[in-house]
Amino acid sequence: MDSERRAKLEATTRYDPAEVEGRIYAGWAERGYFTPAAEGTPDENFSIAIPPPNVTGSLHMGHGLNNTIQDTLVRRQRMAGRRAKWIIGTDHAGIATQSVVEKELRKEGVDRHELGREGFVERVWEWREQYGGRIVEQLQRLGASGDFANERFTLDDRYVAAVYKVFVALHEKGLIYRDNYMVNWDPGSHSAISDLEVENREVEDTLYSIDYPIEGSDRVLTVATVRPETMLADTAVAVNPGDERYRDLVGSHCILPLVGRRLPIIADDHVDVEFGTGALKITPGHDPNDFEIGREHGLEEISVIGEDGRLTEAAGPAYEGLTAAEAQERVVADLRSAGVLAGEEPYVHSVPFSHRSGQRIEPLISLQWFCRMDELAAPAIAVVREGRVRFTPERWERVYLDWMENIRPWCVSRQLWWGHQLPVWYCDDCGTTIVAEREPERGTCGSCGGTLRRDEDVLDTWFSSALWPFAALGWPEDTPELRAFYPTDVLSTARDIIYLWVARMIMSSLEFLDDVPFADVYIHSVIQAPDGRRMSKSLGTGIDPLELIDSHGADALRFGLLAMSSSQDVRFSEAKVQQGRDLANKLWNASRLILLNAGNSSPAPATDAVEDRWILSRLERTAELVGSRLDEYDFAHAALELYRFVYSELCDWYLEIVKPRLYDGPEAGDHCAAENLLHVLGRTLAIAHPLMPFVTEEIWSYMPARETELIVAPWPDADRSRFDPEAEAEVAAAIELTRALRRWRELAGVTPGSPLSARAGAPVHPLVARLARLELDGDGDRGGDAVAVVGTIEIFPSEHLDPDSVAARIEEQRERLRAEVARAEGKLGNEKFVANAPVDVVDGERDKLERYRAELEELG
């Protein structure tokens, strides 16, 4: 280390992440560590595909955790010597992005329709050029070692080609089809959306009861509804086939009030006898349930509400043009004056809302493109059942399977402009529909030569996301990247997109690449706000990860997130981030101690002194433990185990123990301490690197005899030959004795600075004497008797001892020992315990009892 760097190290008593992180990161990127060669096989290589964040996104805590997890895994494997590729990219995020740009246009007073489709899409691309890189830059601040040089976007030309290939292939297979079907219409985005984009919310509505007169009778059938305006589209009334009250009416008709239409009275199992009057009005055009019943019974489907949310011509002149809400008011008023409104009462029920726009879903029948899923699902169910794809935590496997086993058709068309426009053309002249990867030549119909019209719709964003891991590697072309890195190893994500994304990736990969997309799915915890609410910008409960990086450093945030993560939801804890910051600082200062006192030593394990063997043993156990925790996706324990080793074992004990040897220094002849310290430090930094890459790389740059940067230094596989139970036991005993003496001193009122006059009853490790500040009497020539015995140490009276405190302390000790003796005696006095408990447990109790009795005796 040159004198300038040495001076810097000496002067920097606090680790300063802001000074380090940008510089270190730029170095890594410059040297190309993030882009592995596309060579070798997927088995020997390692890859992860990032859940591509929305281009419109900015880094939130969920990204923070998920990407820290992925980066930790990637760094670990890169150090293990594998070509490690973290596939990076962003998602075009159809509705989200379109809304952002529309909002921007609105500020300029422009409606997207004024620009036209082409102009608008161009505008979105411009927006993406300008702002789309934000989230990617934010990932880099976290320390993400992804392959940013090969960043992908789900609307790149090559990616679009993959999407079209899949669409066309599924269409040819008959799985993708066009149909008039009940969809979730989102008035907010003015598009159909899939079932998965709908969320149910509890809402208080009014439940209206309406009398439908029965034809040829003066009886009425009373039906209940929360949406009276939809009655205009009723085409039947249903009762349960087993319902005695109405058995005679099945087959006859009633008359729809206000409209006068004859409605058949039908019998259907869906009808709940218990609910209301047991008679259900059937509106196939505006209720998903009624739609099913209608199709089963071949009922007429009438649409009275259009895609603009207004009543259509079919609703009749009195209502046409009204909004649904206005129509409801009018219908209720008309029913009342007609004297058929039998009742109204408040009613709480769950109602579908658009996840995206937040608006209430309008169920209606619409001509859309669908994908049948059952055939695709079957093999995707099988690979999970067979364990070719494993979920961690395991319980998500059931969640996945339950959904897959009841999968329903997927509405894939969206009435948006931003996205993959359907590769579908229509000939209005001859009625031909062409589904093709490329636009037909000259845009004309092959059959009749007529002009083709392209379908205006785009695909659901998740349709393209489903292809992410392989399309991002260049599929359908047979690229070197695909050959080297597919299938990927792990997918790390949050549970809310298991259906939307994870399941669909598995299905598409099996269908098109005949293989699973990844072997492991890790479902990480959801980080809630500190008060337990959802962390969200709109609730004002969000905490910005970037601010935490600014204040505490990226390593601190990474450590904190990993340490607080769990197999369940957790509340965000800034204390854990601070713990990470403290650990970074601790590593930094421990390193200063070692590096500034190591002279010209090089790292090498030393095994002469028992404390050296001890720390080596503890180090290797830590390497093993942290490694296996990471293998198990148990990041919290990996992080906390690292923290424990660095603080408790390395710093609190080993460094304190070897300080004298280090200070006496290599110059005085003890190279071992420095060499061993450098060895231990190096391996510790390597273990810590995947979790805390910046501080470890920075310290590493001061290490003598390093061959590479830490990011590509070998991962420290545990060297079990260094496990040393004897050294561990010996040092553990010395530590325990030291702590007992410190405790005794504190409680006996001896000030920390003053030495204790003592005699060792048995050989005692010199470190105990030093760390507990004992003045050991070599020849045993002491005036007076010992005032106390702590372990094997007799303590003599001295001017520092307060006799009353000592007496009180001893009595306290006696009490504790008596209680312990009583507990052990009780246990051993229980015949059943002695008879049934395992031998080692019983023996353990016996040993304890013996020890406590002996200690008690010593106290007198």
Add this chain to the structure above:
RNA sequence: GGGCGCGUAGCUCAGUGGGAGAGCGUCCGCCUCACACGCGGAAGGUCGCUGGUUCGAAACCAGCCGCGCCCACCA
């Protein structure tokens, strides 16, 4: 309606059959020549409730109470 998860120290969480743990916070003492983002020490818990299984339960089983999430077509 069904499913999953959770209830342990003031706070956030570990702990899945043999003496209740960590971090933060609190209290006491230390600016000891790596670090006050530090060092040493301490206090603090009928492990949601009730039964059961067991020699032994925070852990396993059952029921209950409370909280959260997911799925579901009772209008």
